[in-house]
Amino acid sequence: MKNRTAKITIQSEGGYIHVYGPYLEMKDIYPQLKSKKFRYDGNKKSWFIGENKMSVGDVEELIAGLQSGNTKTIEKEKQDNDSELREIADECKGTRFLQVYMQRGELVVVGLPVNYLSRDAIAEGGFRRENGKYIFTRPVKKLAKIILGYEAQLERNYRDIKKYENQTIGVFPYDARFLIEGDILTIGTGDKEMRDYIKAAFPMARWNISRWEVPISEVNDMDKSVEIIKNGCDILGAKALQKKIDDGRMTSKNGIYSARYNTAWGGLDMYDYPVGKIVKNPFESTPELLKIVSVKKMEKYEDDDYFFKVDYAPLTSEELQRVEIENKERLNRSKAQNIIDEAIKTIILANNKPNNLEPKGDMWITDSAKRLSVYGGGTWFHINGDTIYYIVNNGGDGDSWERNNVETGGAGAIGYVLKSEDIAKTLEYALPIAGFRKNTRLIK
Numbered sequence: 001m002k003n004r005t006a007k008i009t010i011q012s013e014g015g016y017i018h019v020y021g022p023y024l025e026m027k028d029i030y031p032q033l034k035s036k037k038f039r040y041d042g043n044k045k046s047w048f049i050g051e052n053k054m055s056v057g058d059v060e061e062l063i064a065g066l067q068s069g070n071t072k073t074i075e076k077e078k079q080d081n082d083s084e085l086r087e088i089a090d091e092c093k094g095t096r097f098l099q100v101y102m103q104r105g106e107l108v109v110v111g112l113p114v115n116y117l118s119r120d121a122i123a124e125g126g127f128r129r130e131n132g133k134y135i136f137t138r139p140v141k142k143l144a145k146i147i148l149g150y151e152a153q154l155e156r157n158y159r160d161i162k163k164y165e166n167q168t169i170g171v172f173p174y175d176a177r178f179l180i181e182g183d184i185l186t187i188g189t190g191d192k193e194m195r196d197y198i199k200a201a202f203p204m205a206r207w208n209i210s211r212w213e214v215p216i217s218e219v220n221d222m223d224k225s226v227e228i229i230k231n232g233c234d235i236l237g238a239k240a241l242q243k244k245i246d247d248g249r250m251t252s253k254n255g256i257y258s259a260r261y262n263t264a265w266g267g268l269d270m271y272d273y274p275v276g277k278i279v280k281n282p283f284e285s286t287p288e289l290l291k292i293v294s295v296k297k298m299e300k301y302e303d304d305d306y307f308f309k310v311d312y313a314p315l316t317s318e319e320l321q322r323v324e325i326e327n328k329e330r331l332n333r334s335k336a337q338n339i340i341d342e343a344i345k346t347i348i349l350a351n352n353k354p355n356n357l358e359p360k361g362d363m364w365i366t367d368s369a370k371r372l373s374v375y376g377g378g379t380w381f382h383i384n385g386d387t388i389y390y391i392v393n394n395g396g397d398g399d400s401w402e403r404n405n406v407e408t409g410g411a412g413a414i415g416y417v418l419k420s421e422d423i424a425k426t427l428e429y430a431l432p433i434a435g436f437r438k439n440t441r442l443i444k
Contacts, residue, residue, distance in 0.1 A: 010059050011046075017059050026135055029063070031104045036062065071386060085136060091144045092352055094414050096392070097154040097183060097216070100147060107136040107143075107250035112150060113217065145349075149203035152345045153217075154183075159341055160222035161185055169226065170233025170270075174240065179226040187212040187229075197232025203284055237282075257281075257290060257312040260298070264305040270295050273310045278323060287314050289323065330351045336433035343427055347390045347418045357415040364427075364436040369393075376410055381436070386421040 010031075018041065019026075019033065029046055030040075035053075038047040049059070085107040092100040099110035101421045110133050128426065136143065150321035164178045173191035174178045176198070180186075187198060198205055202225055204218035260281060261268050290312035298307040315323065361404040362383025369378030376395030382387060394404050395411030404412030432438075 006322070008063055009054060011065065011267050012051065012056055017051055017054060017056055018044060018048045018050045018159045019059065020044075020046045033062075050095060058236050083143055084404050088144045088147075091351060092147045092151075094405075095147070095151045096414075097158075098147060099112050099153050108303060109134040109136070109147060110146065111154075119329070129296070144351075148349055148351055148367040151350050155348060156341055156345060157216050157219045157222070159344070161216060161219055163337075164222065164226060169230050169396060171237055173432075174233045174236040175231045176233065177222060180216070184215050185214050185216055187214070191236070193236055194229075194232060196227050200232075201228040227309050258291070259310045259312070260307060261306060261310065262301055262307050264301055270297060270308040270310075270387075277313070277314065278319070282312075289320075290313055291319065309410065333434050336430040339426060342433055343388075343430075345424050346420075346423065348387060350418050352417050353405055353415060354417065357389070357393060359406065359415060359417075360384040361387070361389070363439045364431045365439055367437070370439075373408070373410075381427060381431065382425050386419055388420065388424050388427060390416040392416075 003271045005023045011018045033047045038049045053432050082105050086102055089100055089102050089107055097111055101108055112134050125264055127134055161180060165180050168177045175189060176190040198212050202214040205212045205214040263269055273292050273295050275292050278289055281288055281290050292310060293313045294311040296309045298309055300306050359382035361382045363379035363380055363382050369380055372378035373393055376393055376394045380391050391406055391413045401411045403414055406413040406415035
């Protein structure tokens with residue numbers, strides 16, 4: 001049995017009454033249906049209720065009332081929804097990786113993964129997915145917190161990856177080089193045998209013509225991923241070295257280790273082996289570290305290629321002590337950076353970005369961020385007593401300058417402010433250890 005109310009169809013099926021209708025006709029009605037204990041059938045794309053709870057006539061009367069007599073109530077709820085959605089959009093304004101904006105009375109979120117919402121939010125409804133976007137017709141519980149939480153995760157991923165940008169791990173051809181292009185991490189490698197290690201480190205990585213690519217959002221633990229790749233470089237490199245030893249290209253005598261190389265072997269060059277450089281023992285034996293003590297060009301091979309010999313010696317006690325100190329400093333820097341990353345996460349989640357923000361107090365910035373500032377990039381802090389300002393420069397080509405609330409002398413930056421004595425003291429301890437320098441002048 002079918003009954004029609006405008007473009008909405010009411011149908012009795014198997015002990016249930018189903019309400020069907022086009023999205024535009026239903027979007028203002030289904031919140032009211034839900035409040036009346038109707039449930040949604042995803043397969044039939046309908047809202048239904050048991051005939052033991054309502055009759056077809058009752059449902060017809062309800063729908064007619066919602067479409068005519070109660071339009072003021074519906075309109076008020078629509079206005080309330082629109083107001084709350086706009087508040088969420090404003091609260092999430094300035095996100096770097098996610099796009100959050102209002103469009104025709106609906107909140108659009110671009111970049112939030114599928115099924116990232118909680119079960120409660122999914123059960124609550126009020127949204128749909130179209131072309132990779134979440135489109136919300138009414139607020140979902142803790143939606144702003146969900147968006148900002150994922151944004152903070154992406155920001156943390158980006159900072160973890162940034163530590164390795166432009167770095168090369170391993171020795172060609174068993175190596176990996178990391179670059180960031182937009183929201184994509186690219187990994188270049190010199191040998192196809194690295195594939196298994198790349199995939200183990202980044203399961204979502206895909207090969208694209210001449211390199212591997214993985215979305216930053218899919219990088220969960222950059223340090224761990226780098227360790228996996230480094231291990232692969234070591235294993236494959238050791239196999240190649242052993243083959244060279246078996247071929248008589250490497251020898252050891254009177255504590256001096258000698259290796260014979262050819263520039264035709266994977267782009268090797270004697271100038272890549274500077275005297276005095278401390279390197280990992282390429283002979284897969286003790287001691288773990290060696291120092292290059294001499295490099296000598298030998299006979300010609302063919303064309304412009306030639307052989308050359310590198311001599312390695314064990315480190316002195318003073319050199320070993322210096323290496324130990326450097327390793328300890330590196331570890332301390334890493335720990336300090338983790339403390340700073342947690343503070344940044346807290347600051348971003350607080351999401352306090354006043355208009356026309358004027359940071360006060362000492363500026364803390366790294367040398368690399370200072371160089372990037374010339375091109376509208378880099379991040380830094382200002383600390384004024386118990387008040388922390390976290391500044392994200394946003395003045396590069398292609399950046400959304402309208403999001404900026406801090407003047408820099410360039411296109412501007414996005415500034416966050418947080419009042420916390422504990423975090424301010426923690427940052428003042430960690431920043432210099434992590435390589436930040438105190439600079440009282442703003443970047444101009």
